[in-house]
Amino acid sequence: xxxxxxxxxxxxxxxxxxxxxxxxxxxxxxxxxxxxxxxxxxxxxxxxxxxxxxxxxxxxxxxxxxxxxxxxxxxxxxxxxxxxxxxxxxxxxxxxxxxxxxxxxxxxxxxxxxxxxxxxxxxxxxxxxxxxxxxxxxxxxxxxxxxxxxxxxxxxxxxxxxxxxxxxxxxxxxxxxxxxxxxxxxxxxxxxxxxxxxxxxxxxxxxxxxxxxxxxxxxxxxxxxxxxxxxxxxxxxxxxxxxxxxxxxxxxxxxxxxxxxxxxx
Numbered sequence: 001x002x003x004x005x006x007x008x009x010x011x012x013x014x015x016x017x018x019x020x021x022x023x024x025x026x027x028x029x030x031x032x033x034x035x036x037x038x039x040x041x042x043x044x045x046x047x048x049x050x051x052x053x054x055x056x057x058x059x060x061x062x063x064x065x066x067x068x069x070x071x072x073x074x075x076x077x078x079x080x081x082x083x084x085x086x087x088x089x090x091x092x093x094x095x096x097x098x099x100x101x102x103x104x105x106x107x108x109x110x111x112x113x114x115x116x117x118x119x120x121x122x123x124x125x126x127x128x129x130x131x132x133x134x135x136x137x138x139x140x141x142x143x144x145x146x147x148x149x150x151x152x153x154x155x156x157x158x159x160x161x162x163x164x165x166x167x168x169x170x171x172x173x174x175x176x177x178x179x180x181x182x183x184x185x186x187x188x189x190x191x192x193x194x195x196x197x198x199x200x201x202x203x204x205x206x207x208x209x210x211x212x213x214x215x216x217x218x219x220x221x222x223x224x225x226x227x228x229x230x231x232x233x234x235x236x237x238x239x240x241x242x243x244x245x246x247x248x249x250x251x252x253x254x255x256x257x258x259x260x261x262x263x264x265x
Contacts, residue, residue: 042221042265045092048101050259052085052230075113075135082109085255091147093263100148105169107253108140111239121180121194128187135178137201137240141251143169143208151216161228163212169234171251173201176240199246202238206250209233214257222263230255 084107091101114134121131147165176199182189214228236250 042263043093043095044263044265045090046099046101046261046263048089048091048103048226048259048261050087050103050226050257052087052107052255052257054083054085054107054253054255075115075133079112080109081112082107085253087259089145091261096154097151098149099151100146103145103147103165104142105145105167106140106142108138110136110138112136116183118185121182121192123194125182125192125194126187126190128185129189129192130183130185132181132183133178134181135176137176138174139171139201140174141169141171141234143167143234145208145210147210147212149212154218157218158215159218160215161213165210165212167208167210168205169208170203170205171234171237172203173239175199175201176246199240199242201240204237206235206237208235216261222265224261224263226257226259226261228257230257 085105086107087103087105089101089103091099093099112135114132116130116132118130120127120129125131145165145167147163149161149163152160152162178197178199180194180197182192182194210230210232212228212230214226216224216226218224230253232251232253232255234251234253236248239246239248
């Protein structure tokens, strides 16, 4: 093959390869990019509303005590019902990283617990017997929290965040109803029965703190949906008083929450 013809063929081959590379580069340049600024918040006021679900409250060890005037001990078994909660508030978005809000919170529950002592039940209980107690009471709680958040990164409208809050919760216990029953010990119960006892519930304000983590999604420039987890710790206090008394060591709530934030600008 003549050198001139060989050179021409080689040049055409390089031209074709270069054209293909330019086309691929163009495809790469035209490829869609992940938008890390979509839905980025602006500074301003916002309103929020949340619903919560708390599948468990408290911890594994007994933290609720009773005293019927004769006997005292721990509720060795306890549980809570009515796990729903709600909240609403107003906040301010300072920039794309920091925001804070003031919220009002509300929840209620039903406490059921049982305990046992080595002493006889109060009243006409045979000597040498023990006493078992089953009790229940409703409670309501409302409070106020000041919360701060760090929005970590906005990726295509999704923004993970962490936060913390402090505040006060007013816990109001309803009437506590206790059902005592005789338990054989060194002596026999002999069919002894006892009437239910009722004790007036106590109420009061308690210090509260909370830790939060979750993710929000920008539906629009003004509306954001929020899903997250919150742990809150409410200080302990009196449960009921009267002929008997009881106290709790605090309410520790694990909540899954969903809500909406609406900007006012």
